[in-house]
Amino acid sequence: MDFTFNEDQQALRDSVSRFLMVEAAPEKLRDIWQTDAGRSSELRAKLAEQGLTALSVPEAHGGLGMGDVDWALMNQELGYFGIPDSLADTAYLATGLLTALPEAHPVRAAWLPRIADGSARIALGHPVNPWVADAHLADLLLLAHPTEGGTEWHALAPALVQVTPCASIDASRRLATVAWAASDATRIADAAHGQVLADALLNRGALNVSSQLLGLAQRMLDLTVDYAAQRKQFGKPIGAFQAVKHHLADVVTKIEFAKPVLYHAASALARNAPDSAVRASHAKLVCAEAGWFSARKGIQVHGAMGYTWEVDLQMFMKRAWVLDAAWGDRAFHKQRLSDALLNNGALLGPGATFNTLS
């Protein structure tokens, strides 16, 4: 029993953080987000060079073979630095889906190496989301097709789909509805296996945004602490006022108690534990709350400055707001949690966390 990260994991995270600090500074992101495509192939290439696109691709396909627990750390950095959806969607979520296909599957074999080397962007259409993120630049789209027997999965080249963009309040987002037709030729998983993939993807997607939300919460806190230390009113930094201190102390508490929930959920998913779904929902709820709460306290402490486009807070705040409802909104996850707790006594009580009593 050791619920901590090892030094390698922490070192990798630190190096990614240092890299993004330089390469994903807010002013660069603003420039990128203002382009039509909203994405920079130059930045993507640098991320690939750092190995970020290869993180969870199996070693046999040129990747690093890492898993959900590593991503729980890494994604906090992506959240902290506001890296748009396409990277984690491709390198984490699509990779997870493809890796779960039979080893000999041609789509798996064809695309995992391209993910690892950074040359492919993959977009995902899951029924829980009413839109597809980053469909417009995708080299491949993996799309769910709900049928009576379960959710099939289909792989489509961009030429086979029609992408209609829909604007998000978050300037980093490029969302779209995608029109397409399912056929035998596009199917990569039938209804039975596909449902397993869809369920796993949903939990992974929820953890993906959970960890980004935690990173965002931390970024907004850091920005706000900086502001509170510098901004003076009534002859002293506003951070010296107890009301401001207590706002921000509460943000710390929310973040610190969301982290272990996230890590545990990631571990459950990695182990394919029977309680993966309820743990993922728990993580999503507390991370979303940390993000939302940090946004609220952040703008309050920033005062009118926080209401401006110019101050960086807004970039992260809007992302926190929208990820709150991505990959299952609060109602979705509360319902799952509620159903599980009312029906599964093994989740309750001392000793239940790591399932020793079940």
Place this chain on the structure above:
Amino acid sequence: MDFTFNEDQQALRDSVSRFLMVEAAPEKLRDIWQTDAGRSSELRAKLAEQGLTALSVPEAHGGLGMGDVDWALMNQELGYFGIPDSLADTAYLATGLLTALPEAHPVRAAWLPRIADGSARIALGHPVNPWVADAHLADLLLLAHPTEGGTEWHALAPALVQVTPCASIDASRRLATVAWAASDATRIADAAHGQVLADALLNRGALNVSSQLLGLAQRMLDLTVDYAAQRKQFGKPIGAFQAVKHHLADVVTKIEFAKPVLYHAASALARNAPDSAVRASHAKLVCAEAGWFSARKGIQVHGAMGYTWEVDLQMFMKRAWVLDAAWGDRAFHKQRLSDALLNNGALLGPGATFNTLS
């Protein structure tokens, strides 16, 4: 349209307040509450002398003929000074019930004058409460008898009932379960009329505790402000710390926005308005919340002192806690509110408050 109290109403309230300040000081109440009966006939006699028992008895029976709106003020004082249940139960609730009987009804004629002159205590058994307050000293018990056709009401002399006390966390309370048998001889209202009485009593009971809860909230706030101004830590009064200020400012806001809701509900009840029930539930919910919140902030600001028996805060805090669930707990009132709002669009929107659009 004039949603204020006139000078007479305010003057009466002020005089009652001044009277209770002297006669119902906490140390006196502590002595009374520690007796077996928990009541003082001497204090009751003084209250009667002040006219408090006669407030809403019709003038024809020796009373002052006041109504729900006056009680909304008066009951805040009874709450503020922690006057036990028996007074308002008798002089407000039982009086309301008896007054609604046909004018010629012998029970009405016999007991209203005795209420007015302060010589009778009346206890009420309503189905919404699992107990009867102050049954042990009652000269008359008015007890509901639910039947398929509605709720009958019966009047019983103490000799006809068996009273089994049950202890409350609030030392001012004297609760009991009452065993009794309904008979033709005891019936004062049949099922049809009785149901109307039961419904009105429920709303009046809810307003009765609502206004007391507001008074309690204000008392706890006042005690806490006094404490915060006197208690010094770190070289200054703790009331100078922003965290303490903001705790107490929030209590003020809760109280101030509960008051008009209470007054409006009292007026609706007095006018027998069709939305009386939903207005009473709204009042109960916000007044209960003000009481609960003032208790929480009060004990927090009092620090360890607030956790003691010695400091007066506890007397009022416990009363606020228990009245929270008396005459319909929050679930009961939320359900009523929810049903009404979902089914009655006339309650919604600008202009709806005073029903001009319905």
Place this chain on the structure above:
Amino acid sequence: MNLNYTPAQQAFRAEVRDWLRAHVPAEAFASYDTREGFEQHRRWEATLAEGGWSSVTWPQELGGRGCDLIDWLIFEEEYAAADAPMRVNQNGILLLGPTLMEFGTPEQKARFLPRMARCDDMWAQGWSEPNAGSDMAAISSRALRDGDHYVLNGQKTWSTRAIFANWVFCLFRSDPHSSRHHGLSYLLVPLDAPGITIRPIQALNGKEAFAEIFFDDVRVPVENRLGDEGQGWNVAMATAGFERGLLLRSPARYQRTAQKLMDLYRKHQASADRDPSIREAVLRAWMGAEAYNLASYHTVGRVQRGARIGAEASTNKIFWSELDLDMHETAMRILGPRAELCDDPEVHEWLEGFLFAQAGSIYAGSNEIQRNIIAERLLGLPKN
């Protein structure tokens, strides 16, 4: 206590309702933070003025109707129920107008009030400065007396819609040796005066909702000063509390939002009920909006009986700003993953309202400042 409207009040309500029914535009305007939308809203203000509705509580001779505050509440109820456009000259009508009536010379009243009522002039407010936000007494922009003129230098900020306005009312430090709230003067400045530069500030929604105003040796005549020299703080404060407490945010607006929230909830009830906190929040929205309305009627009654509104205005500010935020957050939760789609017709208004609600706990005195005021002035807790 008499909670029936008089026949006259009922007739007034019917008159308002009929007029609005005949005049409220069928199509929603563009945002008033855009040039096009602002023009639409300005024209609507002119239409209101023609109908005599632009400032119902003003005296008739100044373009108002001399209504009492109950009539004002009725007007606001009908206005909100009709979904009539947002008002864009409220800084003038609600803040400067009453101040002019109290402190203005007869010449100033005649010069400014009728034009304001007709929306010939659109007014911006100029109180905040980069280093004088919550701490407004830290104002440093200066007005140096030069004969019968003041020479203005300095910078104002967070001036709402100033890029579309043609006048601004400001506090300047007229006594260079003064500090804090002493030595300030209240000046009315035309925004086309030489030496003025206006730089828009982009808000959260990307629109230019605010501006900074830079003053570089701007000359204004002494007759543009409202109240006595050095008394600007008192002039500004005299009406600020009352306005902030009562007129700034009429309760009808929140009742309308609560009503729409209930509609939204009913429409999506099956999915919303998966999260029990949503139903709770919808009930609270109704309770909050009703409470705010009742509190307003109660306050209006007290004011009509001669009471002055003091620090209670601060409880109002906290209450409506938190209510607004809660209601819009709840709408976001009900809309779920669609809530981020700004062009979705069901989402658009809620999303804009959600963004705007973020600022409610900050402008007009942050809620932290309001809580200090309540604790110190209502409860008498020590300042330090």
Place this chain on the structure above:
Amino acid sequence: MNLNYTPAQQAFRAEVRDWLRAHVPAEAFASYDTREGFEQHRRWEATLAEGGWSSVTWPQELGGRGCDLIDWLIFEEEYAAADAPMRVNQNGILLLGPTLMEFGTPEQKARFLPRMARCDDMWAQGWSEPNAGSDMAAISSRALRDGDHYVLNGQKTWSTRAIFANWVFCLFRSDPHSSRHHGLSYLLVPLDAPGITIRPIQALNGKEAFAEIFFDDVRVPVENRLGDEGQGWNVAMATAGFERGLLLRSPARYQRTAQKLMDLYRKHQASADRDPSIREAVLRAWMGAEAYNLASYHTVGRVQRGARIGAEASTNKIFWSELDLDMHETAMRILGPRAELCDDPEVHEWLEGFLFAQAGSIYAGSNEIQRNIIAERLLGLPKN
């Protein structure tokens, strides 16, 4: 990260469970705030000690089992799951014990620790004073050196169960010219020493849960001082953070409460669901208790890898105290009008817990103080 218990840990869990199954009394004890109940609890502590369970993390030679912190968590989980009695010597075992191990002389350790482990001595804490609560550095009780003794004068308060204890550990001002956290000494005082008067304080529930301790020329030998003279603050603080952060409130206790709350909710679901906030609160109770447990495992792992716990302890304190309050409030709501009936068997435990939870945000450093610590030490915000 490896979230499987080792075979040794599983075996340890089984051993704890078996022992508890055989020994936990079937009948609930009286309140430990009564003489009778305290005696029952003290005897239970002795039974635990005989079984070797009174202080599992202590070294074996001092009466413990030398368990690591994972084993401690496992022990606590089984203890809570078995509804074993509350512990009444935690002030000794959790606070004084580790402090003695770190700062005590060999003689002091030998003299006090085994007796503490066996519950031969029951320890009270004596830090707070009437004017030194949140501001603990304002301690004014004095210990004047007189040869090889200290002469104690002053008053301590809020000393939990001191009327039943026989020893107290205290901070006294040993340098009369010192101020704040300088010049304090940490002393161990027998409560039967001449000059000591103990006056009980009645708590909310009417029980004598605390006491004031008056010192009137009480003489204690110098060998009863823990750590160096004048270094009492550092001695007290060295372990306070760690203990407060981790051992004071084991997560299993909150998981058990959350589980019981879920049971209560299921039992009364039809009536509880009339208030949607109840279901929300029950879900939050589970989420909070799980989060607290996970945070504890995470912290324990870090400590076992050599990390020191700093100001994070303050987030812990806030978290468990608010969780405890929320859970008990929710239980009150579910119980509805019956919640006030103290003798109702279903109510009793919840009501007592509700009262006790009121104090959670106050003792062991008020939550306001904890928030200051987080803001100043973790976030680096300025002190003034």
